[in-house]
Amino acid sequence: MQRLLFIIQKEFIQIFRNKGMLPLITVVPIVQLIVLSFAASNEVKDVNLAIVDLDHSQYARELVHKIEVADRFILVDFPPATRHGDERLQDGTVDIVLTIPPDFEQDFFKNKGAAVQLLVNAINGQQATVGAAYLSTIVRDFNQEIQQDVLPVRRLAAGAPRIEIASSNWFNEELNYQYFMAPGIMGELVTILVMLLTAMNIVRERELGTIEQINVTPIKKWQFILGKMIPFLIVGLILLTVGLTAGKLIFDVPFRGSLWVIFAYCLVNLAAVLGLGLFISNISDTQQQALLTTFFFVIIFILLSGLFTPIESMPTWAQYLTVPNPIAHFVHVMRSVLLKGSTFGDVLYNFKVTAVLVVVFNVLAVSSYRKVV
Amino acid sequence: MIVTNDISKSYAGTPALAGINFSVQKGELFGLIGPDGAGKSTLFKILTTLLRPATGMARVAGFDTVKDYRSIRKIIGYMPGRFSLYQDLSVLENLTFFATVFGTTMAANYHLIEEIYLQLEPFKNRRAGQLSGGMKQKLALCCALIHEPQVLFLDEPTTGVDAVSRNEFWIMLKRLKAHGITILVSTPYMDEANRCDRIALMQEGRIMQMDTPENMVTSYRKSLLAVRTNHFYALIQDLRNNPTVERVEPFGEYLHLTSQAEMDPQLIHDYLLARGHTAIEVKPVTASIEDVFLDLLEATPG
Numbered sequence: 017m018q019r020l021l022f023i024i025q026k027e028f029i030q031i032f033r034n035k036g037m038l039p040l041i042t043v044v045p046i047v048q049l050i051v052l053s054f055a056a057s058n059e060v061k062d063v064n065l066a067i068v069d070l071d072h073s074q075y076a077r078e079l080v081h082k083i084e085v086a087d088r089f090i091l092v093d094f095p096p097a098t099r100h101g102d103e104r105l106q107d108g109t110v111d112i113v114l115t116i117p118p119d120f121e122q123d124f125f126k127n128k129g130a131a132v133q134l135l136v137n138a139i140n141g142q143q144a145t146v147g148a149a150y151l152s153t154i155v156r157d158f159n160q161e162i163q164q165d166v167l168p169v170r171r172l173a174a175g176a177p178r179i180e181i182a183s184s185n186w187f188n189e190e191l192n193y194q195y196f197m198a199p200g201i202m203g204e205l206v207t208i209l210v211m212l213l214t215a216m217n218i219v220r221e222r223e224l225g226t227i228e229q230i231n232v233t234p235i236k237k238w239q240f241i242l243g244k245m246i247p248f249l250i251v252g253l254i255l256l257t258v259g260l261t262a263g264k265l266i267f268d269v270p271f272r273g274s275l276w277v278i279f280a281y282c283l284v285n286l287a288a289v290l291g292l293g294l295f296i297s298n299i300s301d302t303q304q305q306a307l308l309t310t311f312f313f314v315i316i317f318i319l320l321s322g323l324f325t326p327i328e329s330m331p332t333w334a335q336y337l338t339v340p341n342p343i344a345h346f347v348h349v350m351r352s353v354l355l356k357g358s359t360f361g362d363v364l365y366n367f368k369v370t371a372v373l374v375v376v377f378n379v380l381a382v383s384s385y386r387k388v389v
Numbered sequence: 390m391i392v393t394n395d396i397s398k399s400y401a402g403t404p405a406l407a408g409i410n411f412s413v414q415k416g417e418l419f420g421l422i423g424p425d426g427a428g429k430s431t432l433f434k435i436l437t438t439l440l441r442p443a444t445g446m447a448r449v450a451g452f453d454t455v456k457d458y459r460s461i462r463k464i465i466g467y468m469p470g471r472f473s474l475y476q477d478l479s480v481l482e483n484l485t486f487f488a489t490v491f492g493t494t495m496a497a498n499y500h501l502i503e504e505i506y507l508q509l510e511p512f513k514n515r516r517a518g519q520l521s522g523g524m525k526q527k528l529a530l531c532c533a534l535i536h537e538p539q540v541l542f543l544d545e546p547t548t549g550v551d552a553v554s555r556n557e558f559w560i561m562l563k564r565l566k567a568h569g570i571t572i573l574v575s576t577p578y579m580d581e582a583n584r585c586d587r588i589a590l591m592q593e594g595r596i597m598q599m600d601t602p603e604n605m606v607t608s609y610r611k612s613l614l615a616v617r618t619n620h621f622y623a624l625i626q627d628l629r630n631n632p633t634v635e636r637v638e639p640f641g642e643y644l645h646l647t648s649q650a651e652m653d654p655q656l657i658h659d660y661l662l663a664r665g666h667t668a669i670e671v672k673p674v675t676a677s678i679e680d681v682f683l684d685l686l687e688a689t690p691g
Contacts, residue, residue: 022489026478033477225473229532232437232467233490234459 019235023243031247041255045205046262053198053267056324063147066093066110068101073121079132079158083114088150101135111137112147124162187272187356194267199354200323202259203346206282207289208314210252214293215310217244218385219300241382245290252286253279272357281349281363284370288342291377298384317343345370390415390540390571391436395445397594398431405431407594409445413573413587418566421575422582422678423591429575430470431594433544436573437467450539463491466533470544472525476518480509480528483517484535491536501568502531505561523554530561541565543574547581559584579679590682597685602678609676611635611684612651615643618666627664631657638683645680 031037065083069076084091092110095101101113115133124130132155138144188195221227230240256279263269292313300306320327320334321343327335338344345366352358360367391413398406406428413419421429434440436447438458447454452461474483484506488495499506505527512520517528526546533541543562547555559581562572574585582588582602589599598605618624624644628637633656636647646652654671661669 019490019492022486026475026482026486029482030475030477224476225469225471226475228439228469228471229467229473229487230490231439232462232465233487234462234492235490 020239020243023235023239024246027243027247031251040209041251042258045202045209045255045259046266048205049198049201049259049262050266052201053194056193056197056201060143060146060150061088063089063112063143063150064092064110065089065147065151066095066101066104066113067091068095068098068113068115070098070118071116071120075121075124075162076116078162079116079155082154082158083151086150086154088147105135105137108137111140111143112151114151195269195355196351197323198263198267198269199350200321200347202256202263203285203350204318204321204323204343205259206252206255207285207317207343207346209255210248210286211289211293211314212307212310213251214244214248214290215296215300215306216303217248218294218297219303219306222301223303237382237385241294241378241385244294245287248290248293249283249286252289253282256282269354271354273353273359277353277358277360277363278350280360281346281353281367281370284367284374285342285346288370288373288377291374291379291381292342294381295377295384298381298386317341320344321347323347339369340373340376342370342373390417391419391447391449391573393432393436393445393447396432396435396442396447397444398428398435398440398442404594406435406442409594409596411589411596411599413571415571416566416569418562418572418574418584418586420582420585420588421573421591422577422579422588422682423575424577426593427591428594429591430544432591433467433469433542433573433575437465437542438462463536464539465542466536466538466540467542468529468533468544468546470548472517472529474517474525474529474532477516479514479516480520481513483528483532487532488535493536495535498535498537501537501565502534504564505531505534522550523557526550526554526558530558534565539571541570541572543572545575545577547576547578555581579677579682582678588678590678590685592682592686598681605678605681606676609681609684611647611649611676613674613676613680614646614652614654614657614671615640615674616646616657616661616669616671617643618661618670619668620666623664624661624666627661627666628657631660636683636687638680640679645674647680647684 067080067083069080080091083089093100093104095104095113098115101110101115104110105113113135115135117131117133120130120132134148134151136144136148218227221230260271260275260278264271293310296309296313297306300309316337319325320330320338320341322338323343327338327344330338349358349363349366352363391411393409393411396406396409397404409428409432421432423429431440435442435454436449438454438461441455449461450464452458454461475486478486484495488498495502509524509527509531512524517525520528530543530546533543547558550558555578562574562584566572576582585602587599587601588605589596590605591597600608616624616628621644625637625639628634628644628646633650633652634646634648636645638645638647646657654673658669658671661671
């Protein structure tokens with residue numbers, strides 16, 4: 017036991033003697049939290065729009081006006097012909113071209129039903145689909161308005177009841193994207209940093225040759241591994257504390273649930289991530305190898321974590337891949353506990369899966385650490 | 390104290406050790422002498438339980454290096470060829486750490502390291518990475534001694550260390566020997582061989598000869614002459630063309646000539662004079678370990 021304490025003490029001395037370490041666990045997370053939370057927004061704003069109005073009727077003008085007042089769009093151009101609209105789409109200056117055909121108004125009055133055309137630049141998937149959806153809503157609303165306006169008799173005769181949809185955003189009423197992003201980013205940051213630090217650790221001892229000296233001592237495997245894990249576990253918890261404090265102070269992120277649940281989950285999560293990091297460290301010969309292997313995992317973990325794109329919209333096979341992903345669980349727990357006030361029981365599933373990961377990763381870590389070649 | 394029985398080991402098909410047999414008595418200072426790549430470090434790793442031999446077995450203090458590795462690790466001190474202490478820890482922190490790891494304290498075995506530690510003491514709060522080569526080596530020796538090992542393994546401890554520190558180091562080893570510690574040391578420097586009780590000359594994974602340094606030199610039967618003139622390069626050429634000379638090797642400012650038959654210094658002198666050499670000096674010399682080693686190299690096929 018005394019031996020273990022000494023290994024931990026030694027590890028701490030080394031961690032804090034490393035000049036890059038202190039900024040790495042204080043400044044870096046705060047900066048990342050700020051930059052990413054502001055930048056990583058899924059909100060679609062400022063869709064560049066061109067309208068080709070070939071009708072020039074009163075209704076056409078009204079429709080254009082309706083679109084103009086919607087704050088999502090920037091009307092960049094009124095090309096005189098369809099051809100020009102296509103060109104703007106080609107050179108990328110607009111995201112969507114709305115074409116109002118000639119006889120738009122006439123067709124409407126003739127009761128033939130009027131059509132407009134939407135050409136969408138789908139390279140930027142999010143801008144395109146969400147922008148097009150907004151635009152369709154505007155056109156549909158406009159349609160209903162003029163139905164009411166011009167043909168009240170017909171509408172009454174038909175007696176069609178209208179369904180009004182009123183929506184309200186629960187848990188994040190103002191759809192504040194910082195509220196949404198910051199907790200997730202905290203989880204992601206803690207996981208990545210700790211994984212990286214551990215992955216670099218044992219391999220560093222191997223590169224410097226110190227592991228050879230350690231290996232001829234009576235230190236037991238579990239003492240060595242635990243001696244590596246406990247300091248980084250503590251570093252991870254400090255990191256989370258720094259992140260939560262920054263999130264509260266900078267973004268005023270609501271803390272609706274219990275912080276105990278967050279910290280408890282963080283402990284379990286870190287135990288899993290540390291195991292994985294040590295495993296990577298054990299199977300690598302150089303720090304460079306360890307770094308690249310960690311990157312491989314980190315990128316997959318982040319992209320499949322639900323942090324930036326919802327897990328629900330991933331293909332089924334990818335959704336399965338999010339199950340053994342510690343970051344996905346961390347992001348989920350952070351969001352639901354902080355924003356929604358979830359209790360321990362609500363996130364029990366994440367605890368359970370992560371506990372399995374703890375076992376798997378640590379068995380890998382211990383078994384891959386060999387004192388004898 | 391150390392016994393090996395036909396140890397072999399290869400790395401990816403290249404043999405590093407091929408049938409090593411040797412034994413070291415308790416309290417002996419035994420030297421493994423050989424150039425880089427002779428297999429010295431591999432042998433050390435096997436004896437310190439870091440590597441499993443492919444064939445054969447080894448015992449340290451009666452314990453099998455594969456089966457009883459735990460027992461061995463408690464009673465040996467190992468100083469790897471490369472400086473392997475924590476460079477970001479101070480001298481004192483390194484010592485305390487290794488003492489604790491072995492379940493002891495610095496105070497308990499201070500008598501063993503006292504002499505060496507006194508030289509380190511002025512730097513005790515300096516990081517190990519910032520020490521000079523000689524100081525690093527002393528610290529490494531201290532760390533290997535801190536738990537009072539029965540056997541000390543020193544893999545090329547004097548490589549990259551200045552001549553004065555090397556000399557000091559060998560004096561320290563003599564003192565440790567007096568404490569009854571068995572010491573196995575390797576070195577690529579032939580001139581250090583005389584400091585050992587017994588030596589084994591290693592080359593390409595084999596032990597070529599094993600004896601006391603004195604016996605090894607006196608058993609050298611060939612005649613040996615040291616020669617120098619003012620034309621060093623031409624001298625090598627000319628002597629190699631002389632039929633009575635078997636081997637010509639540069640030894641500092643002299644050339645060493647070896648021959649199975651007796652060589653007459655006067656004849657060599659005349660031979661060189663006839664080829665236009667001036668300032669000729671020819672003298673008989675007694676063999677050094679290096680002569681023995683080079684001779685053995687020649688005798689070994691391959």
